[in-house]
Amino acid sequence: MKLLKDVHYKKHVLVCCNERIDRECCANVSGKEIFAELKRWVIEQHLSSDIWVTRTGCLGFCNKIGTTVVIYPDKKWFLETRMGDIDKIKQELICQ
Numbered sequence: 001m002k003l004l005k006d007v008h009y010k011k012h013v014l015v016c017c018n019e020r021i022d023r024e025c026c027a028n029v030s031g032k033e034i035f036a037e038l039k040r041w042v043i044e045q046h047l048s049s050d051i052w053v054t055r056t057g058c059l060g061f062c063n064k065i066g067t068t069v070v071i072y073p074d075k076k077w078f079l080e081t082r083m084g085d086i087d088k089i090k091q092e093l094i095c096q
């Protein structure tokens with residue numbers, strides 16, 4: 001095991017893109033689109049050395065409305081997130 005200490009990212013964004021066929025999942029409620037848009041926006045804004053966006057598996061808040069997004073170290077969880085909410089997520093990311 002390797003321990004990576006003092007990672008330089010200020011914020012880590014987790015976007016659920018989990019896919020399932022037997023019940024609701026974030027892949028079916030814009031998870032992949034929100035992940036792609038946040039990645040695109042971070043690069044466009046030249047924030048990629050400060051903000052790391054990662055797609056994840058299930059974060060435990062599956063629903064039929066929108067994906068689950070988490071921002072660390074802020075400990076902010078956004079449930080039922082839709083594309084229409086993405087500006088709010090971006091605003092959270094540029095706030096200190």
Ligand code: FES
Nearest residue numbers: 016026059061062
């Ligand atoms: S599938 Fe995204 S929170 Fe469960």
